[in-house]
Amino acid sequence: MKAVFLQEPKKYSVDEIEKPHVGENDMLVKIAYCGICTLEQRLYTGDRKIYYPIIPGHEASGIIEEIGAKVISHHKAGDHVALDLVNRCHICPACLSGNSNMCENRFKKGQRVLGAFSEYMLVRPDQAHVIPAELPLEKACFAEPVACCIRSLKKVELGLGDTVVIIGAGPMGMMHLKTALVMGARVYVSDIDKARLADAKKMGADEVFDSSDMAKFIEEIKARTNGRGAERCIVTSPAKAAMEAAAGLIADEGRINVYTSYDDKPSLPMDLNTLHRKEVLITGSEGRSEEDFYRATKLISFNKIDVGDIISKIYSIDKIEEATELALSGKAYRVLLKM
Ligand SMILES: [Zn+2]
Ligand SMILES: [Zn+2]
Structure with a gap:
């Protein structure tokens, strides 16, 4: 062989x-x-x-x-x-x-x-x-990458009707998009690549955002959430600006998952007092448990995720x-x- x-x-x-x-x-x-x-x-x-x-x-x-x-x-x-x-x-x-x-x-x-x-x-x-x-x-x-998305979205306790922003429209960003839609969220996707954003829209994103102007991007998310910001955010891009945008657009009591890995070791772009006052939870996720894998297999088998x-x-x-x-x-x- x-x-x-x-x-x-x-x-x-x-x-x-x-x-x-x-x-x-x-x-x-x-x-x-x-x-x-x-x-x-x-x-x-x-x-x-x-x-x-x-x-x-x-x-x-x-x-x-x-x-x-x-x-x-x-x-x-x-x-x-x-x-x-x-x-x-x-x-x-x-x-x-x-x-x-x-x-x-x-x-x-x-x-x-x-x-x-x-x-x-x-x-x-x-x-x-x-x-x-x-x-x-x-x-x-x-089944494997979808299972990793399930793990990631479970870490931020994505709820029905939550607004989640997925930063980065690469393959893992797109699989997060599909998984979050199945979980009943309003899903926004951002990237600096216009062709990828158009693909995200075709794959079902409720709206897509060009994040090359970060201040404008954060404003647009706030405008759609009564000024609060998004309840959940998944960072799938290792660009430093991606995590900075997440810190800027997250709502009070919001949750951010760091899904990507980094070749350098950047620090959190958020001061501790803001973390304390906003009650923001920042977490990471790595791989998937067997339960996540089992559930991913079912989602794909039942055609819930194509x-x-x-x-x-x-x-x-x-x-x-x-x-x-x-x-x-x-x-x-x-x-x-x-x-
Ligand atoms: Zn993989
Ligand atoms: Zn073990």
């Missing part, structure tokens, strides 16, 4: 390797599609490092081919699945308190990490969420370099690999 190895930053090889043998407690999945997420892009550029060589890929869908003899679960060979490719030990304090996205053992050495840029891979039963056979497999691999318009291009596994360069170019939403 073929697999993509990242040998070092900016150096992939597509190698022919032996198909894995299913262990007693594993399942063998034939991978169908895998998204090239920010993590894979950062691994490629060298901004993030796990180990070398590594088979990247964590936004994957596929079909179960074989099930180990000691697996106790509802899975059957032939089931279509969305894969939750993170390690959760189920016994650390984070796992036991419902926050398995923060599992203390998720990056322990010797475990399988990522691995879906490959024609086949072994998974544990708790990593494979069954989806309907009618759901196109290229859509099923979005991700079709976020798929910019699909490449074959041999075109991994070209695919990654497009993902990195900023000219695409999600680029997928077809195995």
Whole structure:
């Protein structure tokens, strides 16, 4: 079978390797599609490092081919699945308190990490969420990023009828938009790229805002909220101005989630007295728990969220370099690999 190895930053090889043998407690999945997420892009550029060589890929869908003899679960060979490719030990304090996205053992050495840029891979039963056979497999691999949006919107306790501003109309901004709409919010999206704003409008945003003039943008949000500001805000852009805008447009008792990661380590653009007086809550979110993943799988399976318009291009596994360069170019939403 073929697999993509990242040998070092900016150096992939597509190698022919032996198909894995299913262990007693594993399942063998034939991978169908895998998204090239920010993590894979950062691994490629060298901004993030796990180990070398590594088979990247964590936004994957596929079909179960074989099930180990000691697996106790509802899975059957032939089931279509969305894969939750993170390690959760189920016994650390984070796992036991419902926050398995923060599992203390998720990056322990010797475990399988990522691995879906490959024609086949072994998974544990708790990593494979069954989806309907009618759901196109290229859509099923979005269960992971949608799950991260669910986590993010749960962190700010998004309520029915709340106004949420999503700053940044990249792929994760768009997936936040779709998720927040399903959760019953009025959703505003801002960006400095007019073409992306037009796309956000097509994807259902109640209104879109050009944030290149920050003072005007904040004024526009206040004008639509009786001068209060937005109740919820999600920052999906690592630009410093994005967080500054969030601090300016948030209502009293509002909640801001820092969804993006940063290469530098900027500080909060809000003084402590304002934080105290406004009762603003600023939080972050990282990944998703298994509950978030389960709910994302259902939203996509029930067609409550359609991700079709976020798929910019699909490449074959041999075109991994070209695919990654497009993902990195900023000219695409999600680029997928077809195995
Ligand atoms: Zn991802
Ligand atoms: Zn754990």
